[in-house]
Amino acid sequence: MSNILDAKIPAGPLSKKWDNYKEHVRLVNPANKRKIDILVVGTGLAGGSAAASLAELGYNVKAFFYQDSARRAHSIAAQGGINANKNYTNDGDSTYRLFYDTIKGGDYRSREANVYRLAQVSGHIIDQCVAQGVPFARDYGGQLDNRSFGGAQVSRTFYAAGQTGQQLLLGCYSAFQRQVGKGKITPYDRHEMLDLVVVDGKARGIIVRNMVTGEIERYSGHAVVLATGGYGNVFFLSTNAMGSNGSAAWATFKRGAYFANPCFTQIHPTCIPVTGDHQSKLTLMSESLRNDGRIWVPKKKEDAEAIQQGKKKPTEIPDEDRDFYLERRYPAFGNLVPRDVASRAAKERCDAGYGVNSTGKAVYLDFKYAIQRYGGIEAHQKGLENPTEQQIYDLGKKVVEEKYGNLFQMYEMITDDDPYVTPMMIYPAVHYTMGGIWVDYELMTTIKGCYALGECNFSDHGANRLGASALMQGLADGYYVLPNTISNYLADEIHTGPIPTTLPEFDAVEKDVKARIEKLMSIKGTKSVDSFSKRLGNIMWNKVGMGRTKQSLTEAIEEIRALRAEFWKDLFVPGEAHALNPELEKAGRVADFMELGQLMAMDALSREDSCGGHFREEHQTEDGEAKRDDENFSYVSAWQWVGDSIDNAVLHKEPLVYEETKVQQRSYK
Amino acid sequence: MSKACFCSSSVGRKVFMAITGAFLVIFMLLHMSLNLFVIGGAESYNAMCHFMGLPFIKYGLQPVLALGFIVHIIYGLYLAVKNSAARPVNYKNANYGAASSWASRYMWLTGLVVLGGIALHMVNFWVKIQITGLPEGVADDYTLVVNLFKNDLYTILYIVWFVILGVHLAHGFWSMFQSSGQAYVKWLPCLQKLALLYCAVITLGFTFVALWCRFIA
Amino acid sequence: MSGNMNLTLKIWRQANAQAKGELKEYKMTGVSPDMSFLEMLDVLNEQLVEKKEEPVVFDHDCREGICGACSLVINGRPHGPVRRVTTCQLHMRKFKDGDTIYIEPYRAKAFPVIKDLMVDRKAYDRIQAAGGFISVNTSGNPTDANSILIKKENADRAFAAASCIGCGACAAACPNASAMLFVSAKVSQFALLPQGRVEATRRVKNMVAQMDHEGFGNCSNTGACEVECPKGVSLENIARMNREYLAASFVPES
Incomplete structure (x- = not known):
């Protein structure tokens, strides 16, 4: 192992590492914090929470973002929820179980100590957000509600309708704006970081472009924090925002930070397919739809071709001519296999020529069966004897509407198709990048004083991220990890004084x-x-x-x-x-x-x-x-x-050591 | 703590509009009831006019009423001017009608028309009864009012005036609950019906008196 | 897959904040009804770049109706003719072949034009900084999230208010350019939660003061904001804010 890739994992048993670290880390006293400037790039969950927390601690923060407001970062678009180890549901959840699920979900390619810490602080995040006024969903007893998500056997996901990311980011943004009001954060909206300035091996500043005037500006600080998100837009079409980009991270890479696991990309199976060359982005349909929808393509190629040419409708294909390929290939998990598996299976069918829209790149997600099933149950409960088909459909539709009404509406808005009548069309799309800038346990990159947070770093998700874990990681990094680890570096900076940008x-x-x-x-x-x-x-x-x-x-x-x-x-x-x-x-x-x-x-x-x-x-x-x-x-x-x-890039390796996890092969048959 | 005082804040100004508006809403109802005395004939109407001329009303209540009008009008116009300044460049192809009612957008205009009507009413009627005394040849207050409505043009103007007042009130009535924060969601359907009822009563009540004078008296 | 719609666009072009702008006409052919409105503008921009002309500048980012970056006043209506939809999710099938479409920037003194269809909405950020928060630091030892119970109805109403995306359509739609719906949504969200009640008085006064300072107009209850709000934020929030403001101004603190 080259020395530079020392992750600086604290000693001691896994469950004590973070506490040990915090108890012994060097601190900066309040008077000295006032003398220290920190540059934060990006105001999503990671950057926004870091900027707010650092400013609360007393550091002077300058925050840079390309959007017109800190509230618009793409964390806002997250739908499902945020995981936490609360075990409010008494279903056997614990810090260890959340840790284990995340390591396993990442297919054993993430660092144990980081993931364990993530699971440890996850509960605090929920407490903090509630204190900030984030309106999570609640039950009639006034307590927080939970739902279950992929890759876990417990209900540990906290949510706010289908807009959890929005509510968490707005909570974070309100804390951020509070510090703006106090003058502890100076926001630089419509400013894009173009390069990192390294002085004597330490990150000392950034060069940004004022996107309104086009001026190139210099800013200096004692530390630089990158929270600039992922690079999924390298695929042109993705669920990322139009402006999401990898340039700040890339500039930092070129100035000496190592880039880790760049090839680990998450392709989400349930997105609205591409309709034409003019499409600019893809829209996600929540994973939860796979609970009740059955995924299929035609069994016969001529049917598929007829559908592609618009000569046939999916409703005209009888059940026996439908290929429920996930159920066929993975009888144990059926339509609920993990994201990567479901995505690959859809691609395989479409590549074989069985795709179902005019471009041949879509599969059906059909709610006909769910409507029939729910309708039957409802009819039974209502004591209807020999209900007509229409009665069953109406009753079933009502149940499906209650569960997924919002998503169906959004689907109809975009595609002009009524998913209650014709099956939804879906196709996999790029959603998240697990890879990113290499960081050690303190979230510091290989450049001293330069940190990377959230999706921007190579993260705790290994080779595959579980649902509802990205929000957790972003906020853990910003609220709880960085504010504790950054002082270890800044303790040496208290005598540095202001850094001139004339160097x-x-x-x-x-x-x-x-x-x-x-x-x-x-x-x-x-x-x-x-x-x-x-x-x-x-x-x-x-x-x-x-x-x-x-x-x-x-x-x-x-x-x-x-x-x-x-x-x-x-x-x-x-x-x-x-x-x-x-x-x-x-x-x-x-x-x-x-x-x-x-x-x-x-x-x-x-x-x-x-x-x-x-x-x-x-x-x-x-x-x-x-x-x-x-x-x-x-x-x-x-x-x-x-x-x-880039042809000359050199590969280094940080070996992964599993002390407390038994490494196994995954199977979903 | 607070950087501005209540009276000069946007919310405060609206509350003033609501309070003075509420005051005028009550006054209009009272005025309409008084007008209905006409149906009782000369004696009842003249008695009512006499009562309204008693010093405590003439010098006690009327100035308060006038103040209510003046505050409502001045604040209203001031707000209209300020609001138009909040959008110095307007849309080339505006379509406000798609999202809001005409009445709500032209309160300043309907308000000014109503003000004009009030001026006409004061000159033709109120001044003569309460200040200068009845003109020569007019026997009593009852005759004055009935004669006025024998003039078709006046009657038509009068009715149009009240239709416009009805439009003004259609927005104003629920607005006063909203501006003062009392428009609770649960009350909204009820408030809307009440507003409709109120506007109908006011407009139809005054119109009825005018038509009664014109055709029956 | 290109489509068959032909459109005439009249787009506001303005070189910068100081320049005098004007509506310019562009002919679009072969527009697909499956395109979103912004994708249609992407195509126009691509054509302009090919002709070595400057593309039309407009704000946009997530393109899934949640970030609040997209704006545009389309045929006189913020976010276009369809209710409960942001411009990025508005699709061309809502228009007819041969239509003339006017595209203008938001108009308000507090939202100055930066270029073309892009406006400066930082006034909303400043209002938020004046009081749109709960004064709580990131705690190393936070209170358990379930230690304070919150009525489901209140949590739901707070959420409905909090679903505001800060796009500015309310002020753009208001005949008076008033920002009351935005401000009241934030005031309401916190006023409905026990955590936010603690500083409710201070919050509403400071946020209203900042709103007035920014140069927004006064609310005259036209209700246009609620109609044009892509998230359906309710007028009830404005009533609540008025109530909160009245109480904050006159009810002595105990």
């Missing part, structure tokens, strides 16, 4: 930034940023997506290289650099994606096994399941930028 290091980095913008503007080619972004997304989706092979990955690397060369030769960016210019913003982000995409392919190529969201088709069991190779690949891959091209 030569700032000059140098700003020069680089300006030169790149100049270059982007001066290509004056013929093709738009979006056209490149779409082509990159295509390569990524087809060759570095749900199923990867050595050949597809090698091809992807070549194609991305060629595309990148074309990008720098034939891009056209309209407008000016020194003004509001969304095309220029996109150009910078896509330029970085062109490199990040390649690194993802390189990482996937280096990992000669399958685990979680990373599926190498060469490495599968006889029945087509992911086959892990723990002997050779039980490590965190951490890539280092070397020289001036």
